[in-house]
Amino acid sequence: xxxxxxxxxxxxxxxxxxxxxxxxxxxxxxxxxxxxxxxxxxxxxxxxxxxxxxxxxxxxxxxxxxxxxxxxxxxxxxxxxxxxxxxxxxxxxxxxxxxxxxxxxxxxxxxxxxxxxxxxxxxxxxxxxxxxxxxxxxxxxxxxxxxxxxxxxxxxxxxxxxxxxxxxxxxxxxxxxxxxxxxxxxxxxxxxxxxxxxxxxxxxxxxxxxxxxxxxxxxxxxxxxxxxxxxxxxxxxxxxxxxxxxxxxxxxxxxxxxxxxxxxxxxxxxxxxxxxxxxxxxxxxxxxxxxxxxxxxxxxxxxxxxxxxxxxxxxxxxxxxxxxxxxxxxxxxxxxxxxxxxxxxxxxxxxxxxxxxxxxxxxxxxxxxxxxxxxxxxxxxxxxxxxxxxxxxxxxxxxxxxxxxxxxxxxxxxxxxxxxxxxxxxx
Amino acid sequence: xxxxxxxxxxxxxxxxxxxxxxxxxxxxxxxxxxxxxxxxxxxxxxxxxxxxxxxxxxxxxxxxxxxxxxxxxxxxxxxxxxxxxxxxxxxxxxxxxxxxxxxxxxxxxxxxxxxxxxxxxxxxxxxxxxxxxxxxxxxxxxxxxxxxxxxxxxxxxxxxxxxxxxxxxxxxxxxxxxxxxxxxxxxxxxxxxxxxxxxxxxxxxxxxxxxxxxxxxxxxxxxxxxxxxxxxxxxxxxxxxxxxxxxxxxxxxxxxxxxxxxxxxxxxxxxxxxxxxxxxxxxxxxxxxxxxxxxxxxxxxxxxxxxxxxxxxxxxxxxxxxxxxxxxxxxxxxxxxxxxxxxxxxxxxxxxxxxxxxxxxxxxxxxxxxxxxxxx
Numbered sequence: 001x002x003x004x005x006x007x008x009x010x011x012x013x014x015x016x017x018x019x020x021x022x023x024x025x026x027x028x029x030x031x032x033x034x035x036x037x038x039x040x041x042x043x044x045x046x047x048x049x050x051x052x053x054x055x056x057x058x059x060x061x062x063x064x065x066x067x068x069x070x071x072x073x074x075x076x077x078x079x080x081x082x083x084x085x086x087x088x089x090x091x092x093x094x095x096x097x098x099x100x101x102x103x104x105x106x107x108x109x110x111x112x113x114x115x116x117x118x119x120x121x122x123x124x125x126x127x128x129x130x131x132x133x134x135x136x137x138x139x140x141x142x143x144x145x146x147x148x149x150x151x152x153x154x155x156x157x158x159x160x161x162x163x164x165x166x167x168x169x170x171x172x173x174x175x176x177x178x179x180x181x182x183x184x185x186x187x188x189x190x191x192x193x194x195x196x197x198x199x200x201x202x203x204x205x206x207x208x209x210x211x212x213x214x215x216x217x218x219x220x221x222x223x224x225x226x227x228x229x230x231x232x233x234x235x236x237x238x239x240x241x242x243x244x245x246x247x248x249x250x251x252x253x254x255x256x257x258x259x260x261x262x263x264x265x266x267x268x269x270x271x272x273x274x275x276x277x278x279x280x281x282x283x284x285x286x287x288x289x290x291x292x293x294x295x296x297x298x299x300x301x302x303x304x305x306x307x308x309x310x311x312x313x314x315x316x317x318x319x320x321x322x323x324x325x326x327x328x329x330x331x332x333x334x335x336x337x338x339x340x341x342x343x344x345x346x347x348x349x350x351x352x353x354x355x356x357x358x359x360x361x362x363x364x365x366x367x368x369x370x371x372x373x374x375x376x377x378x379x380x381x382x383x384x385x386x387x388x389x390x391x392x393x394x395x396x397x398x399x400x401x402x403x404x405x406x407x408x409x410x411x412x413x414x415x416x417x418x419x420x421x422x423x424x425x426x427x
Numbered sequence: 428x429x430x431x432x433x434x435x436x437x438x439x440x441x442x443x444x445x446x447x448x449x450x451x452x453x454x455x456x457x458x459x460x461x462x463x464x465x466x467x468x469x470x471x472x473x474x475x476x477x478x479x480x481x482x483x484x485x486x487x488x489x490x491x492x493x494x495x496x497x498x499x500x501x502x503x504x505x506x507x508x509x510x511x512x513x514x515x516x517x518x519x520x521x522x523x524x525x526x527x528x529x530x531x532x533x534x535x536x537x538x539x540x541x542x543x544x545x546x547x548x549x550x551x552x553x554x555x556x557x558x559x560x561x562x563x564x565x566x567x568x569x570x571x572x573x574x575x576x577x578x579x580x581x582x583x584x585x586x587x588x589x590x591x592x593x594x595x596x597x598x599x600x601x602x603x604x605x606x607x608x609x610x611x612x613x614x615x616x617x618x619x620x621x622x623x624x625x626x627x628x629x630x631x632x633x634x635x636x637x638x639x640x641x642x643x644x645x646x647x648x649x650x651x652x653x654x655x656x657x658x659x660x661x662x663x664x665x666x667x668x669x670x671x672x673x674x675x676x677x678x679x680x681x682x683x684x685x686x687x688x689x690x691x692x693x694x695x696x697x698x699x700x701x702x703x704x705x706x707x708x709x710x711x712x713x714x715x716x717x718x719x720x721x722x723x724x725x726x727x728x729x730x731x732x733x734x735x736x737x738x739x740x741x742x743x744x745x746x747x748x749x750x751x752x753x754x755x756x757x758x759x760x761x762x763x764x765x766x767x768x769x770x771x772x773x774x775x776x777x778x779x780x781x782x783x784x785x786x787x788x789x790x791x792x793x794x795x796x797x798x799x800x801x802x803x
Contacts, residue, residue, distance in 0.1 A: 001433075407695045
């Protein structure tokens with residue numbers, strides 16, 4: 001039992017380190033972080049950071065593209081992709097090692113994660129050769145950014161309940177409807193979309209998968225302002241959007257199968273959750289006064305913090321177990337599925353408890369808040385979203401119960417009826 | 428990264444599991460639970476001693492197998508799964524570890540071979556009163572080679588041949604006055620009376636000491652420091668027992684939920700129960716991972732041990748308490764009968780979360796060690 005790399009892994013890590021050292025700026029420790037950074041790292045979780053003002057947004061995007069270009073030139077942009085599409089042809093453990101090392105640097109790869117992690121692999125598995133040649137290289141270099149148009153107002157946890165219409169008209173398809181929770185739709189060049197091509201078929205059978213140019217007439221993206229005040233996602237409206245049949249991926253009616261390829265890759269694509277955790281409240285507890293002195297010396301506070309410590313480190317060591325499996329060429333166990341479930345609630349508990357410790361000053365949510373610069377105020381909002389995004393707590397518990405523990409699936413009324421006869425509360 | 432047990436260690440685990448399925452079924456656990464005269468399963472004890480389990484982590488020169496602490500962790504998990512009614516933890520995790528760490532060569536030669544062979548049993552006597560043992564409530568005194576006082580509760584005291592006793596070695600009762608002494612339970616001044624426990628398969632007793640002869644173990648006045656260290660080591664081993672017991676609690680809850688029908692379907696198909704079992708699984712996996720980290724720290728003599736041990740202890744205690752409670756809940760009415768086995772785990776989980784200090788105490792240990800590390 002040890003934490004050492006194998007010789008090959010150590011060699012790869014060395015290569016990654018020397019690339020990062022030569023090309024990027026290293027993050028400092030918590031205490032030495034530049035002012036305001038701890039707050040913004042919360043908002044950048046899993047989705048590109050919202051930068052205030054259009055100019056700032058453009059600068060951030062340009063910087064990210066420049067970084068992506070460097071990564072691609074060095075071969076590190078898509079570690080799991082085969083070399084023929086510009087990838088590194090590497091192993092999952094190498095991808096983990098790269099992510100670990102890059103985590104210590106001030107760089108933004110969030111804009112490209114959905115494309116490289118989820119949509120590229122879908123195109124590789126189901127797309128036509130000419131499309132692979134045309135699109136995959138530019139996906140890697142960041143020249144073209146992709147978004148994923150799956151969720152809809154009435155298809156969230158029940159993703160296959162998609163209502164976006166795809167109607168065939170000669171050699172074209174006409175798309176009408178609305179997508180939602182689309183990260184990056186407002187700056188993406190292309191998107192992959194699932195739509196209902198046959199409402200009279202069973203729910204999972206009547207779907208078809210396409211790619212679209214986001215500049216096609218009739219597509220309109222509107223940012224969604226979230227509880228936190230920032231806008232990381234969009235609603236995307238499709239009004240008589242015409243696309244050629246050549247943009248179909250997979251056969252007509254195979255949309256759900258193709259989507260599963262995209263979704264299976266989601267787990268690998270979504271990065272580490274942001275850092276509002278034991279370490280932050282432990283630091284804060286040394287600054288905050290409660291009724292009997294510093295919070296860190298209060299017995300109740302210490303008991304609470306111990307809970308968060310064992311959850312936080314328990315997840316970290318669980319990740320080590322998964323990495324061990326990867327390192328031995330095995331598929332990591334289902335233990336990965338617990339990470340977001342635990343992290344999101346922990347963050348909500350930590351931030352809510354920290355605000356309590358601050359007492360009246362916990363009300364204040366602006367930049368000069370002296371305690372870790374709004375970290376907990378931001379976390380209080382962000383964590384509420386995190387318990388829902390990427391699978392709600394309830395969906396995750398169902399997944400663990402059914403896929404890990406092998407308990408019976410929920411009874412469903414939507415597997416036997418044609419989609420247009422399903423109860424929806426609307427018809 | 429190789430954060431896992433080796434193939435040999437996994438083989439040992441499989442063998443131990445098979446052996447215990449065969450030799451330590453629920454009937455034998457209940458035979459100790461239901462018989463007031465028996466403190467442990469002596470047949471099982473001789474068999475696991477013959478297999479060498481008792482000597483797993485005792486060096487060969489003192490009669491053990493000379494394997495490492497990781498092998499002992501593997502065995503601990505299996506003993507926990509089987510609810511083994513033996514004094515293994517008192518004699519091996521605690522008594523043997525005290526001797527290994529603080530015994531003179533002469534003491535090691537005198538005691539360890541008998542402990543390794545299982546022919547003698549050792550334990551440790553610390554507590555004297557309600558609540559957490561601390562300098563102000565330890566009154567047992569040492570003077571001129573004799574001990575006087577009363578200890579309670581002492582785990583496995585009735586079965587023990589040797590007992591390590593914590594006593595003040597001067598007239599004060601402060602942090603620097605506690606020392607450790609080894610006594611022979613056959614000394615005429617030793618009087619042992621049985622105590623009922625919440626888990627009768629893990630017995631305890633009162634040990635009264637009247638002018639009992641003793642020999643000192645380790646340095647005078649370093650008692651608390653030694654206890655902290657040995658309890659840290661034991662905490663990791665106990666955490667594996669706890670993870671083992673928690674896993675079986677979940678497995679049995681799941682099995683029952685698939686057999687029992689209500690409202691026309693398996694009760695395991697109801698989300699309220701599915702989600703409860705998912706929560707059990709999450710806590711157990713976190714506990715297992717924290718226990719692995721403890722095992723790493725224990726086996727490498729890392730200075731992370733106090734933090735790793737406290738993390739493993741808290742995480743595993745909470746996981747087992749939760750899993751055994753909710754196992755009863757999922758079983759419904761039969762869950763709180765004597766006939767069903769749920770209570771065996773419910774008893775054991777709570778006892779294990781108290782025997783070397785409560786969750787509350789270990790959370791405090793965890794945070795104070797993190798504070799110390801930060802200052803360094």
